[in-house]
Amino acid sequence: MSEIFRVAIIGSGPAGKSAAGRAASLGMSHILLEKTDHLSDTIYKYQKGKHVMATPSQLVLRSDQEFEAGKREAILDKWNARTKELGVNVKFNAEAKAIRGTGPAIEGSVHVIEQRGRDGSITKKEIQRYAPPYEIVLTNGETIMAENVVFAIGTQGNPNRMRCPGGDLPHVQYQLDDPTEYVDEHIVVIGAGDAGIENARGLAEDSAQGNVVTIVSRGPEAPSPKESFPTAKEANALALLGDRNAGKLNIRFETDTASVEPGWITFSTRDGEERVRCDRIIARIGSAPPRAFIEECGIAFTSADRLAFPQLSPVFESTAPGIFVIGALAGYPLIKHCMNQGYDVIEFINGNTELKPADEPILEAKFRDLPGRKSVAEWLDLLRENVTILNGMNPLQMREFMLDSDAKFYRKGDVIFERAAPGSSLFAIAQGSVAVQIDPNDTSKTVPIGQGSIFGEVGLISGRRRGATVIAAEDTICVEISRNAALKLQSQVPTAKKAIERISTERLLLQMFGSGLKPDDITEVVQTSKIRQIKPGEAILKEGDEGNEIYVIRVGSMIVEKEIGGKPVFLSYLPAGSYVGEMALIAGGRRTATVKAAIKSEVIQIDGDAFKKVLEAHPELLKRAKRDMASRQDINAFIEAKKDSFSGVVDMYSGVANFLVENGIGEATDVLLIDESLCVGCDNCEKACADSHDGLSRLDREAGRSYAHLHVPTSCRHCEHPHCMADCPPNAINRGPDGEVYINDTCIGCGNCQRNCPYGVIRMDKVPPKKPSLLSWLFFGFGPGPGEPSKKWAYANSDPGVEKPKKAIKCDMCAGIEGGPSCVRACPTGAAIRVAPDEFLTVARLEQEEA
């Protein structure tokens, strides 16, 4: 057996490489395992010349490797050179397959892996942990022994492999670096997701290459591009179909691969097997996250949630003693964090217990303005002990949590947030108490919320504006938890999730039904309630069905439809925070209308009988519910009456409403619409947009869909739960004071948001040089004139010495610009309007139109 290393580091990305560098400079015996033949594969795979950014800028870099923002090539060169200089012991083409302890079994330390089958069944697998040293088995059969293992493998995972016979042949590849490399080949691309489509289109782009490209999809061809390629973006699907119609490539639907042999591929299709020529296979069938592999090593995760991270001690040690996890896999996606952790983890392994984390100054700054001089560690402990939902966190999680959150001090009487202000953060009271003003007309009516509890959860869950003004009832310290931190918290600490759900259900009900209801009155209702996820288009109520449950919309939005004359007619739009189903409960009888989800939603299902008891005990509430019901019945009656006399108008209203919901207005908070019966196509909206924002337009007027002269251009809808925010490494996407979703300067240009936006409204571009003034263009013809300058002009006039990075660009609703959105102000005919869906999709419109 070969030597036992003190530490083996798996993965040579920023984290692993920094760790190896530290180990080398400390003279610790170490080995760095990299599965490819080059260092830092993730960054290596970035497109050529990509500008890599170094955020957060306030974080001090602590590593033996250097890192500053710059071009991909320069950074890689520097790292490679430095790795060599430090004398790091690197082993390339070494992919770890399994890791097991070779020491005695650790008593009582059994790791249970739960695997959820497709049918929902759960199988449990138990793994006995063994003490170090660990034996690392590589895919080529070699083994490596190490006392400590550092996982720095990132979250990219490994591409799913082809499982059919011949799937391991050398002409099957899982990546396409340069589509122009291949000529006169028969190429099959497997998997019709975005990656597969982009590869196939790239290979077929230039017909002079003479490639015969076929893309294979399992699903059937549907009438709409979106349904034919459900996992791809609509724009990609459309482009692919366009290429097929142009005869550039072939698409095979309902096809699977049966086997692969050199030069040929056999497809299994609906009509049997078919053998086709094939020189190269590019398989883009998704990738498996590294979680399964890591769990097999005896490392427990915080929860079964897909977003959960491994359980770690303050020194990054996992539940398997001697195995450490750092970097993106530990929940830190930014390069600087990764490099610092690489340094820290080696120091910890080396026995340095004095080392303070590199984020100490950031946290210090966060606590600087709070009264009472405490150290960072003391503050973290105080918050963790005082705030109920934070009780279950460990110190490392607490640190990370605070990086995304803020601690704030409010004097008695200070307003924490105002009613109707946008905001999606959650507040927790660490010290003191607050008062919620429940009546907007009478500020003296308040409800107290005490120390340890939370508030602001409605904004967090529904993405809607704040429901009430909250003021500090005494001198108070609150933690403002950003939406991302709150989501992470809920996935890490299940008890926190439950507590937030219970409190939010209770408050939502109290707020909706008001009328002097107390938390005690609705205990039964809250306990019997269930939270249900509803898929878009799924109905929670069907016209004519029986049932007396009440549904409260917690997340998302719903549309109410009624069948009139054999056609579904749109009755109303229900935003989050409204309830349905009370008619059948109060008046009895069957459901009078169908309610279905406009977008992916969550409802609280309330047991009808439990709620009936509450109604009976509170005549006041019953009266109110009846009033609400009467107004809904009025709408139904109005539509039905109008159906006969103005059926055209009602049809139109129904049609427009459905069109808007289809185009994502259901999840919008503020959307630009264009009345095409007024639009003269002058594109002044686009020009105004570019001139208000550094010369880059964030809207494409002509693109997008239209219905009955109403056009939804390609422009941000400022979704309630923005898809773009979901995966932003520097957390650069936020919601501003006007409700706008904006991207701040810390954007690193990774393009995740662009890929995640289902409406294609985010573009990646560099800021063009400043234009000469309008008057010098008007009188002397200097510069390109109003609007976005052409790429050519921008290129010719930019400073060649300064490299500007491409960053994500999207509508920010002209926040901070007096007068509001320029697109609307600059429309000469009044065609451009910005609306919120609940204002726009009301029957009041119908009444007015008719008048």
Place this chain on the structure above:
Amino acid sequence: MASQAQPAAPVVRKKTTGRQRNSMHDGFLRHRNFRWMKIATVLSITCLVSYFLVDVQPRHNGGSWYGYTLGTIGALLILWLTCLGLRKRAITPGGWSLKAWTSAHVYLGLSLIVIGTLHTGFQLGWNVHTLAWSLMMIVIISGIVGIYFYATLPDNLSNNRADSDGAVTERMMIEQLRSLDRQLHDAAQPLDPAQAALVQASLEQDPFDGNFFQRIGNSYGGCETRAAIAELRRMRAYQPRMGDDPLDKVDGLLQRKESTLARLRKHLQIKSMLQVWLFVHVPMTFALLAALSAHIFSVFFYW
């Protein structure tokens, strides 16, 4: 004073002021329930009534105190109306709305017919003064044409663009043409030379070829695509029908190309009509400004 230690906020995003939220909307003609039409009507009627009430001796003319008043109002109005071009392009912060400006521009511009004409006292002749008046009238009449186009054409533009799944953009139309051309090129390979030459002619013709009048009239006499369809059909009429005729495919593609061309040409026609009046309106405005300066200068010079 207010020098308390504020928490260090990197960039404070200010809440925007003056933001109008209104999901009900109307066009520039109906803006604010015809506010500017009402104002312009009152202005015109005031001018008309006072014209008859004020007794200028020996007769109304531009040189009386009343004439000067109307002239000053008119000249200032013209200058202000010209500023629309600047307002449209200067995207400054503030509570302005270009729609309100357009609305005012339209109605106040129309009221200039009354103000300007009354200012002349109906003393028209072959001189620089009447030149200014005539140019003003040309500008106003071209503006009326523009209003007519703006009020009627957008619907057509939108209808022409509408599609079962959304709306086709100009770029998509051009893209479709390119794609059809590529397919035609491939599909025409098996044809005999005479037939292939017809398809070739359709491929080689630049669809944007054609002068201004063709574009605005949407009449493209020498359209090779149309000619190719007609000629190929004529040739085929006497040929025996055989299955799998490459001409079938070519015919289908040519038809699709023609309908795409028709849509694109209609699109371009409407777009040019929405702009063509400006080619009179704007240059004439500058001519008017020049004539107006000459008119004012000469009036004061030859006092």
